Every structure is written in C-alpha cells, then in structure tokens.
Amino acid sequence: MTKTFRMDEAQPRLLDETGQGVVGAPLDRPEGKLKVTGRARYAADGLPPGAAHGVLVRATVAAGRIAGIDAASVSGIAGMLGVFHGPRFLRNPAQGMAGAAPVQPGDEVHYHGQPIALVVAESFEAARDAAQRLAVTYEETGPVVTDPAASDRLERQDPVTAGDFEAGFAASEVTLDRSYTTAPHAAAAMEPHAALAEWDGDRVTLRGALQMLRFNRQELADSLGIPAGNVRILSPYIGGGFGSKLGIGPEAVAAALAARALGRPVRVVMARQTVFDAVLRRTETLQRLRLGADRDGRLRALSHDDRVSNIEGEGFAEPVSQASQFLYGADGLSFAQTLARVSRTPAGSVRAPGEAVGMLALEQAMDELAEMLGICPVELRLRNLPEKNPVTGQPFSARRLADCLREGAERFGWAGRGAPGSRREGDWMLGMGMASAARSNMLVPSAARVRLDGSGAVVETDMTDIGTGSYAILGQIAAEMLGLPIDKVEVRLGDTSFPGASGSGGSFGANSAGSATFLAAKAIRETLAARMGCDMSELTLQDGIARGGNREMPLSELVGGQIVEEASIEAGETSESHFSSGFGAHFAEVAVHAYTGEVRVRRMLGVMAMGRILNEKTARSQALGGMIWGIGSALTEEMVHDPRTGHVVTRDLANYHVPAHADVPGDMQVVFLEERDDMANPIQTKGIGELGISGAGAAVLNALRHASGARVRDMPATPDRVIAAMEAAAG
Structure with a gap:
C-alpha cells in the first residue's frame, strides 16, 4: 500500500539528525564503471533475435499535405519489410509491403523535416537507402512563413502585471529601453533519440531514450490505442536529454507500430541530422527590456516583453520572463508575450x-x-x-x-x-x-519503493538518470535513512513496472523522487522503532546497527526477513503559501x-x-x-x-x-x-x-x-x- 504525503507545512530536518554521513558527500556514481567500460545498456544497444531496422522518412516541404506515398518505389530493395504511414492500414500482398498506423496522425505537413513515414528492412543500410528513395508527393500550401518577424499569425497573451508600470516608468529619473535577440538552440544530447519495440501478444516492451517514464507510458499507450497496463518502458541509462526526451517521440511510436504489424522487434535510431531536424528546438526570442530607476538605483519600473515562435497547434511558449517576474522589485511591473506561428521545427523545453x-x-x-x-x-x-x-x-x-x-x-x-x-x-x-x-x-508527484532485508536495501522507482546522478543520490538518501554503508544499497531505475516517479526535467527530479525515497525509508524507520520499543526520535541507525530504547542490535536481526514500504509525495499548501x-x-x-x-x-x-x-x-x-x-x-x-x-x-x-x-x-x-x-x-x-x-x-x-x-x-x-x-x- 502506497503512503501518500502532501507538502502542507514546513518539514523537520531529519537528514540533519541521522548519523550515517553519506548525504551531501561527494560520492562517485555507482553506475560510472558500467558507463566508462561500455557495459551500460542504452536504448539502441543490443538487438534481440529477429530484430528489424527502421529509418524515419521526413517531409521535404515546409507546409502542405501528403498526397501520396508510393511504397512500390522501394519494393525492389533487398530485405525490405514495410513502409509505414497513415492514417489507414494498407497492405499489398503482391509486393510484400505493409503500411500501418501513422507516424504522426493525419497527412498534414507543418515543417520541413517532419517525420511522415517509417521504412523497415532487414538491415539498417537497406532501410536507410529506402528512406532516401521513397517517392512522396505533396500538395504544397503557401506562402510559407518561416521567419517569426514576417509572421502575421500572432497570438498575444494577456500581460502579467503588478502595480502601475507606465506611471513608474514616467516618474523614473533614469530610463532604459533596449531590445535583445537570442538564436534558436538545440538540446544536442550526446545520445541520439532511439527506440527498440518488442511485442508479446497484446503487450509491448519499449527500450527508449526517454526522461519521464510515468507520462511516456501513457503517451505511448494512447498512440497505440491500448491500455497503459499493456505498456512497459525501459530506460535505465540515458545519454543526456535536456528536455528533448521529455515526451514520447516519433521514433518510439513508429517502432512500436511497425513491430506490432510485422510481429518482430523493430529498432529505430535517429541520425544526428534527424535529431536536429525533427526534435524540439528552443525558440529564438526577441526581447524588449524597459527599466526605470531613481538616481540612487532603486527600480521604479520593470517591463520584459518577448516574442517567441512555434508551429500551428502547439501550445508551448517559452516562458522568457519567468525569472524577471520575481528576481527584482519595482513599483510597477509588466510582462507580455507574443507567439508567432511559423513553419519551423516545433519549439519546446530545452534546459532551463x-x-x-x-x-x-x-x-x-x-x-x-x-x-x-x-x-x-x-x-x-x-x-x-x-x-x-x-x-x-x-x-x-x-x-x-x-x-x-x-x-x-x-x-x-x-x-x-x-x-x-x-x-x-x-x-x-x-x-x-x-x-x-x-x-x-518545483515538486512533482512521485513515488518510490524501498526494500530492507538482512543484506541491505533496494530502491525501486521508474525515475530516470540522464547523466545527473539519480542512481547516486537516491542510494545516498536510503543509506542515510537506514544507517547503511552506501555499498549496501542498490538503486533500480528506468522501468515502468516500478512506482511512477516525476522523471527528469525542470530540475524537479531530485526533489521529487528523492523525497519519495526519503518517505519510504522513513516508514521503514517507523517500523524499526516500533520493534526496538522506542520513539522515532530516539532511534539511531548507523553502520548496520540499530540503537534505541536502551537497546542495541544488528539491523539484520531487527529486520528479520524483509520490510517493504512504498511512498508518494505531491505538492500541497506550501506551494501556495510560499515561493x-x-x-x-x-x-x-x-x-x-x-x-x-x-x-x-x-x-x-x-x-x-x-x-x-x-x-x-x-x-x-x-x-x-x-x-x-x-x-x-x-x-x-x-x-x-x-x-x-x-x-x-x-x-x-x-x-x-x-x-x-x-x-x-x-x-x-x-x-x-x-x-x-x-x-x-x-x-x-x-x-x-x-x-x-x-x-x-x-x-x-x-x-x-x-x-x-x-x-x-x-x-x-x-x-x-x-x-x-x-x-x-x-x-
């Protein structure tokens, strides 16, 4: 049974009172040796028997609709298994070619490089060749607007204000009005986006490069039209993400669709160029800063307006003035944003x-x-x-x-x-x-399970480690709370069969998954205190020894068989009362x-x-x-x-x-x-x-x-x- 905790009040500093001394220490990452020796298994590493190779086909126009995809144009390539596109399932028995559900729903093209189909073959080389040669016809629409400055599809958000900016600016002794621009950015994670899908009946297992498995599982299930309980995602190691792997990607959906249609595992790995073309970018920005101050430097007015861009239909807009709204004070503040619709790679979250x-x-x-x-x-x-x-x-x-x-x-x-x-x-x-x-x-809902037995402890959560140190810190929290040397704690991550965590993103992973681990271990401490016949405040756990109630005994004897606790955390009243x-x-x-x-x-x-x-x-x-x-x-x-x-x-x-x-x-x-x-x-x-x-x-x-x-x-x-x-x- 999961014990749920809400952050409704200030919390005692229990980690300052424990005595193991591992929290805060500059410990090595436990998975470090696996990574530097090439033994850590990433999404594209290792192929199961019978696995096929998929390569995404991308649009060569900036806007329009797909008029036709001619699978026959690549049917002569040796080892071809299928061309998958949507929205209907098509099959030509004479050519042995298959088509399945869409890589992306519908037939609309919103930007150059958009994934529109998947080619699957016995070898990567054959699939790559076919993806380049596949004949696609389009009905282009125009004019195409790619420059945000030229877009007439502008969405202006209601400004966020406090006080009277105009009055404060007018009353200022010194004023500044400047414009700044930033270029679009790519996440450029070391590991390209990759997925390996394998079905067992009506259940699918996906090895993917994904940051937020609890959410990704539901996204993939929705894409495939199956219950989330029939989806298992494995992402034990991820070679960087920086926001680009927050949501389910076309490589994962395409691999799962093709694997289901072909009845065999399918791996899809994006080439580096495809990652740049098709994965979310950070928008360019045009920013206007207006500051007004007295001669002594006290701000009277602060305004930060910006223009960002995205494709039609995408709701994300870079929160450019987010820090400006709380970093400095002024009599009047104003923050306004304009979203320009353009035909570019969609914009989304990139680091910070x-x-x-x-x-x-x-x-x-x-x-x-x-x-x-x-x-x-x-x-x-x-x-x-x-x-x-x-x-x-x-x-x-x-x-x-x-x-x-x-x-x-x-x-x-x-x-x-x-x-x-x-x-x-x-x-x-x-x-x-x-x-x-x-x-x-931020604090995001997160859950974790901790097992304690005579040999040590195990932490289980579907939290991911994108190179940030999740394996290390979750182990340190459990070791500190349970009074164990760090080498007596095993951390298991990146598997949706474990309790659902926050995932890695927004700098909330350690806060959220770490708090869930802490709470599960705290529940174990409560059980141990009861067995020692003492209050929780009297219990000391250190180096495998339990002390309390005028007793001392090895933790292994106190535990007996196994103690298992699962806990979850979510934001509460403190997120409203304090910033x-x-x-x-x-x-x-x-x-x-x-x-x-x-x-x-x-x-x-x-x-x-x-x-x-x-x-x-x-x-x-x-x-x-x-x-x-x-x-x-x-x-x-x-x-x-x-x-x-x-x-x-x-x-x-x-x-x-x-x-x-x-x-x-x-x-x-x-x-x-x-x-x-x-x-x-x-x-x-x-x-x-x-x-x-x-x-x-x-x-x-x-x-x-x-x-x-x-x-x-x-x-x-x-x-x-x-x-x-x-x-x-x-x-």
Missing part, C-alpha cells in the same frame, strides 16, 4: 526554458542600467531585491541571493576589476562581468581580441544557494555543466534556418557549435552556500541542473562589454558581431 534566454537579456539590461547610473552592478542588484515575490505576494521560502552576490564578489576579486577597458595584454582586452542567477523550484526558488550569482573574466573579435573566457565562478546538497560531486558537475551551457548561449550556439523552407542548416555538431574544451576555462569554480528550504520538500532540496545556466551567459557578455566597450545585444556574440559592436562603440 525561460531563464536560459530571458536572463541573457534581463541581466544585460541591469548591467546597462548600472552603467547609466554609475553604480556598481553588484550593488544595483542588492538594492533591488524584493522582500517577497513582487507579482504573487508570496514570501520566499529560502533565499540567499544577497549572500551569493557578496560572497561571489569577494571570492572573484570584483573590487579590483578596474574601469572598463583599463586592462590589456597585448592585443587582448580583459574585463569582468557578473549576473544574478534564479530558477524557480521557492534557487538563487545564485555568476562572475566571469574574458579576454577579447582587439582585431579579430574573438572572445576567450578565462575564468568563471558560480556561487549558489540550492537548498540541501545531496551529493557535492554530482551537484558541482550539474552546476558546471550549466555554466558551460551559458558560455555556449553567449558566444557560440546558433541554430540557423534556411529562410526559404525553414529547414535547419546547422544540423549536426560540426555546424552547431557547442563549447568545446578549448572554449571552456580551466579555472571554473562552484561554491555552494549552506541552505535548507523547509517549505520545498521533506529533504529541504532545490533544483540544481538549470540554475547553473540561468544568468551565466549574461555574466560573460557583461564581461565582454567591460573589456572592450562592445555591447552585443544579438546573441550569440560571434566575432563578426563583436567587431561590429566595437566599431559602433568607437563611433
């Missing part, structure tokens, strides 16, 4: 949706205002920290942003940065920049070449308050990874679309430039400030993975300005844009 791009603009605008006022950028931010969420009125549950700003400035040597343009080494101009960091914190967010401060030093416009990041520091740190090593890795993403957003990453068709031009890692080793400074430091968020969850944690990226790129761009005088408002700041900005500054 909202803050990753919104804070690039907000934190540059704050830097520009500081320059206009002649106030230190750190000091300007400190003067404008609100006492409560300025839009909702909620008090902050735990916030150490001021401490992060001050600690970061001291550690980085901010006081000695000098005047803009005052430091130079030959042709290289040096400068420092900083930015605040913020990422709202929870991670906060931090980024500092960067860059060198800018005076003649080539090249920007080199020399060092970075992130000081962050993220609630309880469950594993110092994996947390640091997540924060550093986010900061590197910030470098990419600021300087290199730009998904380019052909204006004629909207298709992606930079469709592999040779042309879409993520930061390489040479782009990342050797001096990158992360400092975690001690913090507990009692209103967030029972383990007092906050999300980590996305706070690291939030604001990091702005610190780099503000350092670029301090070094060279150039303000690059169209990102990324590639050398040509830096040179143009330096020329404009000089002029």
Whole structure:
C-alpha cells in the first residue's frame, strides 16, 4: 500500500539528525564503471533475435499535405519489410509491403523535416537507402512563413502585471529601453533519440531514450490505442536529454507500430541530422527590456516583453520572463508575450526554458542600467531585491541571493576589476562581468519503493538518470535513512513496472523522487522503532546497527526477513503559501581580441544557494555543466534556418557549435552556500541542473562589454558581431 504525503507545512530536518554521513558527500556514481567500460545498456544497444531496422522518412516541404506515398518505389530493395504511414492500414500482398498506423496522425505537413513515414528492412543500410528513395508527393500550401518577424499569425497573451508600470516608468529619473535577440538552440544530447519495440501478444516492451517514464507510458499507450497496463518502458541509462526526451517521440511510436504489424522487434535510431531536424528546438526570442530607476538605483519600473515562435497547434511558449517576474522589485511591473506561428521545427523545453534566454537579456539590461547610473552592478542588484515575490505576494521560502552576490564578489576579486577597458595584454582586452542567477523550484508527484532485508536495501522507482546522478543520490538518501554503508544499497531505475516517479526535467527530479525515497525509508524507520520499543526520535541507525530504547542490535536481526514500504509525495499548501526558488550569482573574466573579435573566457565562478546538497560531486558537475551551457548561449550556439523552407542548416555538431574544451576555462569554480528550504520538500532540496545556466551567459557578455566597450545585444556574440559592436562603440 502506497503512503501518500502532501507538502502542507514546513518539514523537520531529519537528514540533519541521522548519523550515517553519506548525504551531501561527494560520492562517485555507482553506475560510472558500467558507463566508462561500455557495459551500460542504452536504448539502441543490443538487438534481440529477429530484430528489424527502421529509418524515419521526413517531409521535404515546409507546409502542405501528403498526397501520396508510393511504397512500390522501394519494393525492389533487398530485405525490405514495410513502409509505414497513415492514417489507414494498407497492405499489398503482391509486393510484400505493409503500411500501418501513422507516424504522426493525419497527412498534414507543418515543417520541413517532419517525420511522415517509417521504412523497415532487414538491415539498417537497406532501410536507410529506402528512406532516401521513397517517392512522396505533396500538395504544397503557401506562402510559407518561416521567419517569426514576417509572421502575421500572432497570438498575444494577456500581460502579467503588478502595480502601475507606465506611471513608474514616467516618474523614473533614469530610463532604459533596449531590445535583445537570442538564436534558436538545440538540446544536442550526446545520445541520439532511439527506440527498440518488442511485442508479446497484446503487450509491448519499449527500450527508449526517454526522461519521464510515468507520462511516456501513457503517451505511448494512447498512440497505440491500448491500455497503459499493456505498456512497459525501459530506460535505465540515458545519454543526456535536456528536455528533448521529455515526451514520447516519433521514433518510439513508429517502432512500436511497425513491430506490432510485422510481429518482430523493430529498432529505430535517429541520425544526428534527424535529431536536429525533427526534435524540439528552443525558440529564438526577441526581447524588449524597459527599466526605470531613481538616481540612487532603486527600480521604479520593470517591463520584459518577448516574442517567441512555434508551429500551428502547439501550445508551448517559452516562458522568457519567468525569472524577471520575481528576481527584482519595482513599483510597477509588466510582462507580455507574443507567439508567432511559423513553419519551423516545433519549439519546446530545452534546459532551463525561460531563464536560459530571458536572463541573457534581463541581466544585460541591469548591467546597462548600472552603467547609466554609475553604480556598481553588484550593488544595483542588492538594492533591488524584493522582500517577497513582487507579482504573487508570496514570501520566499529560502533565499540567499544577497549572500551569493557578496560572497561571489569577494571570492572573484570584483573590487579590483578596474574601469572598463583599463586592462590589456597585448592585443587582448580583459574585463569582468557578473549576473544574478534564479530558477524557480518545483515538486512533482512521485513515488518510490524501498526494500530492507538482512543484506541491505533496494530502491525501486521508474525515475530516470540522464547523466545527473539519480542512481547516486537516491542510494545516498536510503543509506542515510537506514544507517547503511552506501555499498549496501542498490538503486533500480528506468522501468515502468516500478512506482511512477516525476522523471527528469525542470530540475524537479531530485526533489521529487528523492523525497519519495526519503518517505519510504522513513516508514521503514517507523517500523524499526516500533520493534526496538522506542520513539522515532530516539532511534539511531548507523553502520548496520540499530540503537534505541536502551537497546542495541544488528539491523539484520531487527529486520528479520524483509520490510517493504512504498511512498508518494505531491505538492500541497506550501506551494501556495510560499515561493521557492534557487538563487545564485555568476562572475566571469574574458579576454577579447582587439582585431579579430574573438572572445576567450578565462575564468568563471558560480556561487549558489540550492537548498540541501545531496551529493557535492554530482551537484558541482550539474552546476558546471550549466555554466558551460551559458558560455555556449553567449558566444557560440546558433541554430540557423534556411529562410526559404525553414529547414535547419546547422544540423549536426560540426555546424552547431557547442563549447568545446578549448572554449571552456580551466579555472571554473562552484561554491555552494549552506541552505535548507523547509517549505520545498521533506529533504529541504532545490533544483540544481538549470540554475547553473540561468544568468551565466549574461555574466560573460557583461564581461565582454567591460573589456572592450562592445555591447552585443544579438546573441550569440560571434566575432563578426563583436567587431561590429566595437566599431559602433568607437563611433
């Protein structure tokens, strides 16, 4: 029986009272050796007997409908097994070709590269050949709009406001009105999207690269028209996701449909170019920041408006101003969004949706205002920290942003940065920049099961590990709660036969799945306390020994056979009464070449308050990874679309430039400030993975300005844009 817990009040800090000492420690990942030796099984690894290969066919027009798919055009290829498309099931016995339910419902094409069919063959090479040669005819519609600036299909959302922005802006002694743009981004996870489907009667097992199995199971069941109980998904290891694997993808649905029709396993793996073409992108943005302040730096007005894009019918819109709505206070605030409909790859969640791009603009605008006022950028931010969420009125549950700003400035040597343009080494101009960091914190319904017997404990949940350290931290929580050495705890993840977890996304995985694990282990502690004849507060579990009620005995004897508990957690009243967010401060030093416009990041520091740190090593890795993403957003990453068709031009890692080793400074430091968020969850944690990226790129761009005088408002700041900005500054 599952015990459900609601977060309705502040929680005691039980993990501060246990004595095992593993929570927070920088422990290695238990699956690390499997990964580095190639023994960890990812979605595309290993083929069952009789498995066939599928390759997705993608649309070659930007908008229209499919008039016909000629399966006969590839029937002569040796080893062909079927061409699957929709919406009707077709079969030509003479050719031995099969067609089945749709890869995507209907026959409409919304963007160039959209998956429209699946070709299956005995070998990958045959399937790839057939996918390229398959004859498809279209009825094109026009004109095709691929540029958001040219779209007349605009959806304007009602603005979010607090106070009177217009009055505050008009009354301000100093005002700023600036526009910034960011390029579209790709998640570009190391592991391409892949799926392997196998049926047993009316039940299907899918090995997939997916982040949120509890939801993915239902999505796949809906796509196949079968009960969710007939679907099992296995995703024990995932090679990165960053949001691109949140929902079920065409590769998974297509593999399952083809496997059912053919009566044999089918594997579908996207080529890297297909991932760029067909998997959700981060939208480009056009952002307008208007700030008004008194001469002493107090904000009177703050407005952050944005334009984003998506295809027709998709409801997602990047929450660009998300952090702007609570980071700083002002008498009047206003936030408005416009969604442009275009024929491009659909937009969706990519790491830190909202803050990753919104804070690039907000934190540059704050830097520009500081320059206009002649106030230190750190000091300007400190003067404008609100006492409560300025839009909702909620008090902050735990916030150490001021401490992060001050600690970061001291550690980085901010006081000695000098005047803009005052430091130079030959042709290289040096400068420092900083930015605040913020990422709202969430608790998502999640469940876990913990088993304790004489040999140790086992944690079971369908939670995923996309490289973030779920195996490590869930094991540490169970070990801490049950008084076991970490090597006595086994963690089993990524299987929908286990209790349904939150999944990995939105930086809520550790909070949610970790809390469920904690609660299940806590229930076991209650049973152990009863057996010891003591109150829970008197029970001590350490190194396999139970103590309490003036008794001491080995945990293995106290347990006897096995104790099993399952627990779930969900948000409650604290999510309404208080506002929870991670906060931090980024500092960067860059060198800018005076003649080539090249920007080199020399060092970075992130000081962050993220609630309880469950594993110092994996947390640091997540924060550093986010900061590197910030470098990419600021300087290199730009998904380019052909204006004629909207298709992606930079469709592999040779042309879409993520930061390489040479782009990342050797001096990158992360400092975690001690913090507990009692209103967030029972383990007092906050999300980590996305706070690291939030604001990091702005610190780099503000350092670029301090070094060279150039303000690059169209990102990324590639050398040509830096040179143009330096020329404009000089002029």
